[in-house]
Structures are given as structure tokens and as C-alpha cells.
Amino acid sequence: MFDYFYQISGLVEDNTDANMEGALIARDRVGVQDFVLLDSHTSETSFLNNLRKRYQENLIYTYIGTLLVSVNPYKELDIYTVTQMQLYRGVNFFELPPHLYAIADNAYRVMCSEYNNHFILISGESGAGKTEASKKILQYYAVTCPTTEQLQIVRDRLLLSNPVLEAFGNAKTLRNDNSSRFGKYMDIQFDFKGAPVGGHILSYLIEKSRVVHQNHGERNFHIFYQLLEGGDKDLLCWLGLERNPQKYAYLIQGRCAKVFSINDKNDWKIVRKAFSIIDFTEKDLEHLFGIVASVLHLGNIQFEEDSNGHAIIRNGTQIKWISKVSFPSQVVLVLQVLSPLNVDLAFYARDAVAKAIYGRTFTWLVNKINGSLANKDSTRKTVIGLLDIYGFEVLDTNSFEQFCINYCNEKLQQLLIEMTLKAEQEEYELEGIEWEPIPYFNNKIICDLVEQKHKGIISILDEECLRPGEATDLSFLEKLEEKVGDHAHFVTRKLADQKTRKSIDWVDFRLLHYAGEVTYFAKLNKLFSMSSQVATQFKNSLMSLIEILMSKEPSYVRCIKPNENKEPGKFDDFLIRHQVKYLGLMEHLRVRRAGFAYRRKYELFLQRYKSLCPATWPHWHGPAAEGVERLIKHLGYKPEEYKLGRTKIFIRFPKTLFATEDAFEI
Ligand code: ATP
Ligand code: MG
Numbered sequence: 001m002f003d004y005f006y007q008i009s010g011l012v013e014d015n016t017d018a019n020m021e022g023a024l025i026a027r028d029r030v031g032v033q034d035f036v037l038l039d040s041h042t043s044e045t046s047f048l049n050n051l052r053k054r055y056q057e058n059l060i061y062t063y064i065g066t067l068l069v070s071v072n073p074y075k076e077l078d079i080y081t082v083t084q085m086q087l088y089r090g091v092n093f094f095e096l097p098p099h100l101y102a103i104a105d106n107a108y109r110v111m112c113s114e115y116n117n118h119f120i121l122i123s124g125e126s127g128a129g130k131t132e133a134s135k136k137i138l139q140y141y142a143v144t145c146p147t148t149e150q151l152q153i154v155r156d157r158l159l160l161s162n163p164v165l166e167a168f169g170n171a172k173t174l175r176n177d178n179s180s181r182f183g184k185y186m187d188i189q190f191d192f193k194g195a196p197v198g199g200h201i202l203s204y205l206i207e208k209s210r211v212v213h214q215n216h217g218e219r220n221f222h223i224f225y226q227l228l229e230g231g232d233k234d235l236l237c238w239l240g241l242e243r244n245p246q247k248y249a250y251l252i253q254g255r256c257a258k259v260f261s262i263n264d265k266n267d268w269k270i271v272r273k274a275f276s277i278i279d280f281t282e283k284d285l286e287h288l289f290g291i292v293a294s295v296l297h298l299g300n301i302q303f304e305e306d307s308n309g310h311a312i313i314r315n316g317t318q319i320k321w322i323s324k325v326s327f328p329s330q331v332v333l334v335l336q337v338l339s340p341l342n343v344d345l346a347f348y349a350r351d352a353v354a355k356a357i358y359g360r361t362f363t364w365l366v367n368k369i370n371g372s373l374a375n376k377d378s379t380r381k382t383v384i385g386l387l388d389i390y391g392f393e394v395l396d397t398n399s400f401e402q403f404c405i406n407y408c409n410e411k412l413q414q415l416l417i418e419m420t421l422k423a424e425q426e427e428y429e430l431e432g433i434e435w436e437p438i439p440y441f442n443n444k445i446i447c448d449l450v451e452q453k454h455k456g457i458i459s460i461l462d463e464e465c466l467r468p469g470e471a472t473d474l475s476f477l478e479k480l481e482e483k484v485g486d487h488a489h490f491v492t493r494k495l496a497d498q499k500t501r502k503s504i505d506w507v508d509f510r511l512l513h514y515a516g517e518v519t520y521f522a523k524l525n526k527l528f529s530m531s532s533q534v535a536t537q538f539k540n541s542l543m544s545l546i547e548i549l550m551s552k553e554p555s556y557v558r559c560i561k562p563n564e565n566k567e568p569g570k571f572d573d574f575l576i577r578h579q580v581k582y583l584g585l586m587e588h589l590r591v592r593r594a595g596f597a598y599r600r601k602y603e604l605f606l607q608r609y610k611s612l613c614p615a616t617w618p619h620w621h622g623p624a625a626e627g628v629e630r631l632i633k634h635l636g637y638k639p640e641e642y643k644l645g646r647t648k649i650f651i652r653f654p655k656t657l658f659a660t661e662d663a664f665e666i
Pocket of ligand 1: 075125181
């Protein structure tokens with residue numbers, strides 16, 4: 001079992017005395033490598049001080065027990081080399097400085113020895129380094145796990161699924177030049193020898209709205225620009241595309257088609273290569289690029305009004321290209337259906353078609369990759385799942401997408417709380433230790449507010465959308481108020497007084513999430529009504545994700561973004577304090593410390609400290625538990641400082657152990 005306290009004790013058990021002394025000196029210079037070791041303080045300020053000290057020394061990783069906190073360095077560090085990977089391979093968790101590789105290796109080792117399944121949950125806000133972390137973990141397995149010539153193709157496909165998915169699912173945003181616009185869960189499957197033999201990817205809620213609209217300073221998905229920049233002349237000619245992105249309405253709304261940090265031409269080459277290794281045929285690619293091109297052509301379709309006030313297509317060129325390179329009959333059909341609409345609705349429908357096409361293509365792509373990663377032999381496999389999922393998000397205008405993202409974060413926070421507390425309590429129970437759980441905020445109440453049957457926001461949304469023509473944003477809000485208005489985490493904000501409500505065309509509502517307050521823009525006809533089914537689907541897929549995760553042993557990586565400017569070395573206290581809060585790090589630390597900071601098997605404790613007590617030195621012949629009792633009595637441990645379990649001594653405060661360590665020097 002992935003056992004935090006066992007690992008903590010591993011630190012001391014496996015360290016030599018010299019290492020321990022070194023660790024104590026290092027503590028002053030570069031902070032502590034595990035927040036649990038911070039002397040008596042668990043204040044946010046001392047937490048931040050420790051994080052800052054380490055960040056300034058390029059030590060971007062720090063533990064809270066087995067949870068890894070990572071601060072984005074925004075510069076290349078020399079800690080991801082093959083030599084480093086080999087260093088971490090098979091080494092006990094706390095013997096080396098905190099690292100992603102230690103987390104990866106620990107999960108792997110436990111998986112191999114106990115033959116069970118694991119997941120590594122990587123969370124944090126946009127730009128915090130989640131995707132980089134998940135790629136580094138994958139690389140770690142690719143390099144350090146045993147493989148055969150036959151299996152190398154699997155390894156390559158696992159690695160190369162990344163550039164393909166990033167091309168279609170990532171985009172430049174204001175916060176991150178390579179922002180993942182979908183949630184991703186990837187299982188890596190291992191055989192009984194620990195060799196990676198397959199994989200499976202689940203994707204969540206790709207941000208389709210980006211296909212037709214980008215905010216200022218943002219781009220569409222990378223693939224569009226890659227194709228135009230990198231695609232060879234013949235291909236573009238066949239697709240009816242011009243090389244210049246400025247020609248395409250769907251690519252220029254953010255006014256930044258060219259980005260300094262992105263080399264679309266080069267990325268295109270990588271993606272093309274990846275496609276060939278992942279087993280896409282030329283025919284598959286023809287279809288795929290045909291669809292990408294169709295979306296661009298679709299965006300350039302203009303409508304004008306005929307004498308009946310109906311929309312007609314101004315120029316047939318785009319349609320011709322769409323028919324040529326994509327699904328002719330379907331598109332023509334769609335456009336015929338569009339014809340009786342007025343111009344506004346025609347544009348709206350055009351965009352809806354573009355979004356739907358892109359969304360389906362993304363799903364097809366994921367399925368196709370899964371086909372190529374699938375391991376067909378039926379022997380039992382174990383898995384390590386990597387979850388790289390969008391962090392809590394508060395924008396200026398928060399719509400349905402933010403609602404889903406933040407709901408997802410509520411669920412994952414709940415999972416973390418349940419799984420860490422559960423593991424801890426199990427250990428205490430097993431050892432017969434009494435303990436009083438410390439109070440912590442259980443966000444189940446907010447999850448219920450969103451997802452409860454009949455009473456939750458998603459159900460209310462569903463109900464409203466079953467009344468087409470009748471439901472409005474106001475009626476939706478009224479229902480919310482009626483059903484969840486007195487919920488402690490729900491606040492409505494009407495933008496006008498009761499009398500003039502009818503003339504108001506927008507309203508919003510506010511939720512008090514575990515991570516803070518968010519106001520959602522609930523314009524029903526545009527955002528929420530279109531999203532009803534999507535919300536329920538998303539809820540269901542999240543439920544099954546949680547089920548998948550609950551059956552596995554967890555590891556956590558919490559990523560922090562150090563500043564808003566993507567600047568190396570800049571530690572923005574305010575911004576980081578905020579993330580420490582909403583990532584629940586202080587809570588996590590408090591839970592860790594409320595229990596017992598250390599636990600060690602009696603035999604190992606005695607072996608290490610027996611020289612500090614005349615009764616146990618040089619040999620103790622009785623049961624180890626009794627020897628330990630004599631020893632700590634001699635050392636003057638107070639009753640509140642420790643508990644004696646069935647097989648281990650539990651020490652509540654780090655300072656007790658530090659004092660015992662210091663006793664060596666006296
Ligand atoms: P989003 O939620 O928007 O997808 P993210 O958390 O996945 O964000 P990443 O794309 O992983 O963020 O990281 C953003 C950028 O930060 C990277 O493109 C890279 O430049 C830098 N970065 C992140 N982690 C590291 C690292 N360990 N070393 C060096 N640079 C890093
Ligand atoms: Mg990402």
C-alpha cells in the first residue's frame with residue numbers, strides 16, 4: 001500500500017547518521033524538503049517562506065508527506081536527465097531530494113511488489129505545469145522500465161500520443177502558450193514484469209467554443225496553425241487552403257496567429273511523425289486534415305439576407321471545398337437545413353456545426369489512439385493512471401465551461417480528502433491507536449449542490465431545458481432560487497429590482513466553491529440551454545472517473561504557478577498564497593500533522609536509538625516494544641508526544657524526533 005507514514009519512516013530508517021546530519025544542516029539553508037518537518041509552525045507564512053527559500057535555490061519540489069508540491073520554474077532545469085532518472089530508480093522515497101521521479105518510482109515499485117493499481121493526480125491552475133509533469137512521469141517510465149524490442153513500439157506510441165493530442169487539444173491562451181483545453185486521464189498498463197505494454201486515454205470536455213471564438217491574445221487549437229505553416233504545398237493546394245492564417249476568420253479573432261514561443265512549422269513535423277508511429281494510415285490523415293480544412297472553410301462562409309429575410313450563402317466557394325475535402329453529403333444537408341434561418345441564426349448554426357465537427361473529430365482521434373495503444377493479450381495487467389486535469393478557474397466572465405471545470409475540481413478535492421483521511425484512519429485502526437480527527441472542510445455539500453438528483457443545479461438545468469420555448473435565463477434562475485436558494489454555498493445576484501426583471505436580459509448566480517467564490521454567467525439561450533445534456537454527460541463521466549480512481553492507490557502532485565508573467569525566478573507571494581489556500585495545502589498539512597508525524601517499527605526505532613539509553617545499549621534481549629518503552633522513558637518523552645501501537649511507535653511532533661536526533665551530539 002502507498003503508505004505515507006511508512007514512507008516517512010523510510011526517511012530515517014534508511015538514512016545513515018551522516019545523511020541525517022547533512023539533512024539537518026541543509027534544512028537551514030534551503031528550507032525543509034517536507035513541510036511536515038517545519039518546526040512547530042503550520043502557518044501559511046512559514047509555509048510560504050519555506051517554498052520561497054527552496055524556489056530561489058531552484059528546488060521546485062517539496063513534499064507534504066507523500067504529496068508533492070511543485071512550483072513552475074519557467075526555465076529548463078538540469079533535473080530531468082537520464083542520469084537523474086536512474087538515480088531515482090528503485091530508491092526509497094525520502095532518500096533523495098523531492099522529485100516527480102520519486103513519486104513515479106514509488107507508485108511503480110509498490111505496483112510491482114503488491115500487484116495493485118495506482119493513479120497520480122496532477123492538479124493546479126492553468127500554466128502551473130501539470131502537462132509538463134505528466135509528460136515527465138511518462139518519460140520516466142519510458143526510460144526506466146524494462147522493455148523488449150517488441151515493446152518499444154508501445155513505449156513510442158505512449159510518448160507520441162502527447163504531441164498529437166496537444167496539437168488538437170491545446171492552444172495558446174493568455175495564461176499559458178500551450179494550454180490544455182481538455183481534461184486527460186491516461187492509464188499506462190504494465191505486465192507482470194513491470195514492462196509498459198499498453199495504454200488507454202479518457203478525455204474530458206474539450207473546449208469546443210474555441211474553434212469559433214478566441215479572446216484577444218489567444219489562439220485557436222495549435223493544429224490549424226501547424227497545418228498552414230508546415231503542411232507542404234501540395235497538401236494545402238488539395239485542401240484549398242492558403243498558407244496565411246490571416247485569411248481565416250476562425251484563426252484571427254485573438255489577433256495573435258504568430259506566437260514567439262511556438263514554432264508551428266517544427267511542431268507540424270513532430271505531429272506528422274507521431275501520426276505515422278501511432279499507426280494512422282494515409283487515408284486516415286487525408287480525412288483528418290480534410291476535416292481540419294473544412295472547419296476553416298466553414299468559418300469563412302458568409303450569409304446575406306434574401307428578399308424573404310432568410311439567410312443565403314453569399315459565395316459558394318467554401319462549400320465547394322468543404323464538399324471536396326470532407327463529408328460532402330452531410331455538410332450539404334446541414335446547409336440546406338440552415339437555409340430558412342435568418343442571418344444571425346445562420347451564423348450561429350454555422351458555428352455550432354464547426355464546433356460539433358471538431359468535437360467529434362477529437363473524440364475520433366482519442367479512440368484511434370486508444371486503438372493503437374490497446375494491448376490485446378488477455379493476461380492480467382496492472383496500471384498507473386495519470387490524471388492531468390484543468391484546475392479551478394475564475395475568469396472575468398465564467399460560463400458553462402468554468403462551471404464544469406470547477407465542479408470537477410470539487411469532486412477531486414473530495415476524493416483527496418476522503419482518500420488521505422481514510423488511509424490515515426485505517427493505519428490508526430490497524431495499530432489500535434486512538435485519535436481525534438481534526439476538523440476540516442468537507443466539500444461534499446458543494447458537490448451535492450451541483451449534482452444531487454432532482455435538487456442539484458444540473459438537474460434543475462435539465463428540467464428547464466425540457467421546456468423549450470418556455471424556459472428562459474430568468475426562469476432557470478428562479479428555479480435555482482426556489483430549490484437551492486437557501487443553500488449555504490449558493491448566492492443569486494439579480495441585476496435589477498423585482499419590478500423590472502422582465503426587461504433584463506441577463507442574470508447570473510454565484511457559488512461559494514471550496515476554493516473561492518465564482519459568479520457564473522447564466523444566459524440561458526446561449527450557454528446553459530445548449531449545455532444541458534453536456535452537463536449531465538460530464539457529471540456521469542466524472543462519476544465514473546471517480547469510481548476508477550477510488551479503486552486505485554493515490555499519489556498527488558499539486559502544481560503552483562509562481563507568477564502571471566511566465567517569468568523564471570519570480571515568486572509572487574500574493575498569487576502563491578492564494579493557490580496554497582485553494583489547493584487545500586494547509587489543510588492537508590494540518591491533517592498530516594494532527595496525526596503523528598512519524599511512525600516507526602519498534603525494531604528499527606530501537607536499533608537506531610538504543611545507544612542513547614544504558615538499559616538498551618549495546619543489546620536489548622527482550623521484545624522490541626518493551627525496549628522502546630524503556631528507551632523513551634529514559635529520554636523523557638511526555639505522554640502527549642507519542643503513542644505505542646501494535647507494531648510501531650507513533651511520534652506526534654517532529655521536534656520530539658529532532659530532539660532525539662540532537663541527543664546523539666551531546
Ligand atoms: P494548462 O492548465 O493551461 O494546461 P498546465 O498546468 O498544463 O496548464 P504546462 O503546460 O504544463 O501547464 O506548463 C506551462 C509552461 O510552463 C510550459 O510550457 C513550460 O514552459 C513551463 N514549465 C512547466 N513545468 C516546467 C518544468 N518542470 N520545467 C521547466 N518549465 C516548465
Ligand atoms: Mg496542460
